[in-house]
Amino acid sequence: MASIQTASPEAQDKTPRTDRGRKTLRKLLDAAAKEFGEKGFHEASISGITRRAGTALGSFYTYFESKDAIFRALVNDMSAQVASHAREGVEGKSDPFEIEQAALRAFLEFASDNKEIYRIIDEAEFVDPKSFRQHYETTAARILDRLKNGEASGSFREGMEEPHAWALMGMNVFLGLRYAVWSDTTDAERIASVANTMLRSGIGKTDG
Amino acid sequence: MASIQTASPEAQDKTPRTDRGRKTLRKLLDAAAKEFGEKGFHEASISGITRRAGTALGSFYTYFESKDAIFRALVNDMSAQVASHAREGVEGKSDPFEIEQAALRAFLEFASDNKEIYRIIDEAEFVDPKSFRQHYETTAARILDRLKNGEASGSFREGMEEPHAWALMGMNVFLGLRYAVWSDTTDAERIASVANTMLRSGIGKTDG
Numbered sequence: 001m002a003s004i005q006t007a008s009p010e011a012q013d014k015t016p017r018t019d020r021g022r023k024t025l026r027k028l029l030d031a032a033a034k035e036f037g038e039k040g041f042h043e044a045s046i047s048g049i050t051r052r053a054g055t056a057l058g059s060f061y062t063y064f065e066s067k068d069a070i071f072r073a074l075v076n077d078m079s080a081q082v083a084s085h086a087r088e089g090v091e092g093k094s095d096p097f098e099i100e101q102a103a104l105r106a107f108l109e110f111a112s113d114n115k116e117i118y119r120i121i122d123e124a125e126f127v128d129p130k131s132f133r134q135h136y137e138t139t140a141a142r143i144l145d146r147l148k149n150g151e152a153s154g155s156f157r158e159g160m161e162e163p164h165a166w167a168l169m170g171m172n173v174f175l176g177l178r179y180a181v182w183s184d185t186t187d188a189e190r191i192a193s194v195a196n197t198m199l200r201s202g203i204g205k206t207d208g
Numbered sequence: 209m210a211s212i213q214t215a216s217p218e219a220q221d222k223t224p225r226t227d228r229g230r231k232t233l234r235k236l237l238d239a240a241a242k243e244f245g246e247k248g249f250h251e252a253s254i255s256g257i258t259r260r261a262g263t264a265l266g267s268f269y270t271y272f273e274s275k276d277a278i279f280r281a282l283v284n285d286m287s288a289q290v291a292s293h294a295r296e297g298v299e300g301k302s303d304p305f306e307i308e309q310a311a312l313r314a315f316l317e318f319a320s321d322n323k324e325i326y327r328i329i330d331e332a333e334f335v336d337p338k339s340f341r342q343h344y345e346t347t348a349a350r351i352l353d354r355l356k357n358g359e360a361s362g363s364f365r366e367g368m369e370e371p372h373a374w375a376l377m378g379m380n381v382f383l384g385l386r387y388a389v390w391s392d393t394t395d396a397e398r399i400a401s402v403a404n405t406m407l408r409s410g411i412g413k414t415d416g
Contacts, residue, residue, distance in 0.1 A: 040334055042250070097412070122333050125326075126248055133390070140386075147411070156411045163402045164411060166386045167379040174378025175371060178348075182341070194371045202410040203355070203364045203372060204305070 014063050025063050027053040032074045037116025041071060041127045068128070075124045075131040078117050083142060085110040096150030101196040103146075104172050108188035111180035118181050140165045171195055222271050233271050235261040240282045245324025249279060249335045276336070283332045283339040286325050291350060293318040304358030309404040311354075312380050316396035319388035326389050348373045379403055 016022045031053035035044045046067055050060050064070040089106025090099045111117055124132035144165035150156035172195070179191045224230045239261035243252045254275055258268050272278040297314025298307045319325055332340035352373035358364035380403070387399045 119333070122330055125330050126334075136382075136385075150411075154413055157413050160411065161402070163383060163387070163399055164406065166382045167403055167406055170378035170380070170382025171375040172378070174344075174374045174381065177344075178374045179371070191371055194369070195375050198372065198375055198407075198410065200410045200412045202406065202408045203358075203368065204408045205362055205365050 016063070021062075024053075024055055024059055027055060028060060028063060028070065029074055029077050031055075032070050033078070033114065033116050033120065036071060036074065036123070037119050040119070041067075041123050046070075071120075071124075072128050072131055075121060075128060075135060078114075078120060079131075079135040079138060081114075082107060082110060082117075082139065086142075096146065096153060096155040097196060097200055099146060099150075100168070100199055101192050104175070104195055105188045105192040107172055108176055108180045108191060111176040112188065115181045118177055136169070140169050143168055168199065171198070224271070229270075232261075232263055232267055235263060236268060236271060236278065237282055237285050240278050241286070241322065241324050241328065244279060244282065244331070245327050248327070249275075249331050254278075279328075279332075280336050280339055283329060283336060283343060286322075286328060287339075287343040287346060289322075290315060290318060290325075290347065294350075304354065304361060304363040305404060305408055307354060307358075308376070308407055309400050312383070312403055313396045313400040315380055316384055316388045316399060319384040320396065323389045326385055344377070348377050351376055376407065379406070 016025050028049060031049045031051075032044075034052055035048045039048070044067065046060055047057065049070065050057050053059075060070075064073065085106045086103040089102045089109075093099050093102055121132065121135055124135070140162065144160070144162060147156060147160035147164055147168070151158060151160045175191050175195055180188070224233050236257060239257045239259075240252075242260055243256045246252075247256070252275065254268055255265065257278065258265050261267075268278075272281065293314045294311040297310045297317075301307050301310055329340065329343055332343070348370065352368070352370060355364060355368035355372055355376070359366060359368045383399050383403055388396070
């Protein structure tokens with residue numbers, strides 16, 4: 001079994017050092033996503049998580065001290081997964097508008113495959129407000145970096161600021177809610193294209 | 209006291225017929241906004257609501273059957289308040305872009321004065337999913353009407369569709385979260401102006 005290691009003084013989860021440990025941790029987090037996603041935080045249980053993961057209860061406590069701790073780890077994990085899917089989605093692209101379109105498409109596909117993500121991150125607003133806020137602040141900061149890059153390369157207008165990043169994040173989040181989570185017939189490509197045209201030239205008639 | 213009247217077979221709240229009844233109902237809903245906003249649904253109590261409202265417990269049951277019922281009524285009430293503030297904010301304006309800017313400014317001001325609105329509507333995702341969904345679907349439908357009007361009058365591009373409305377709603381919701389709820393120094397006018405420029409001509413360099 002993996003040895004116990006505390007990643008930071010604040011972290012209540014323990015980072016595994018072996019492949020086997022990492023696999024068990026992954027199984028627990030995936031099972032937690034299903035358990036919290038289906039039942040919500042209050043109805044979810046540690047035994048429900050280990051049953052779904054097919055692991056012993058002892059394994060759970062190797063990595064997490066409590067239901068709160070795995071929930072917090074799950075929010076951070078989902079936030080990181082959103083980021084890594086966006087990164088993969090934009091790989092090889094250099095045009096800033098293409099990058100935004102690919103990032104949104106990757107997010108829509110991820111949300112469609114992981115519909116529980118909204119319920120989990122939204123419930124963090126109540127269960128773990130710090131993680132909730134951190135998820136959106138981190139995501140907005142990442143988007144702002146992309147906007148500044150696009151500005152520097154001459155594709156985006158000068159003056160890209162934090163409000164642009166929050167506006168763009170809001171577009172993406174709500175398109176995901178409507179077309180990836182609430183609808184089974186997601187056409188990620190089309191939705192990402194509509195959003196990209198809005199981003200590129202707005203909705204004014206004289207443009208484009 | 210107001211007589212009891214059931215608005216619809218589904219409604220669990222009773223519509224008051226007298227001014228005094230309407231005032232009591234208003235006091236209860238405002239008190240419920242504070243109680244649910246501060247404590248969250250599970251910790252909130254009917255006695256906490258009546259204490260804040262300065263009404264007797266009996267008055268509560270004149271209008272609501274349960275904590276669930278007043279929560280549901282509150283979500284619908286807040287949704288209606290968002291709509292009526294937007295309507296007031298755009299009064300007298302005819303330019304479709306000015307209408308959007310005024311609607312966002314009105315929303316930011318409303319959210320700044322009623323910071324609990326996010327917590328309440330977001331908690332509806334768990335406590336009363338039907339009202340949660342209805343709030344966003346109704347709001348998106350209202351925005352789509354405005355977009356179609358702007359298209360008809362020649363200000364907006366042809367082909368305004370539901371995804372445009374959801375994208376615009378997402379922008380507004382996240383700008384409200386960041387600049388009206390999480391920040392005390394809201395400059396609603398500036399934020400609404402930044403968003404309006406994005407909406408008008410996107411963020412592409414060649415525009416405007």
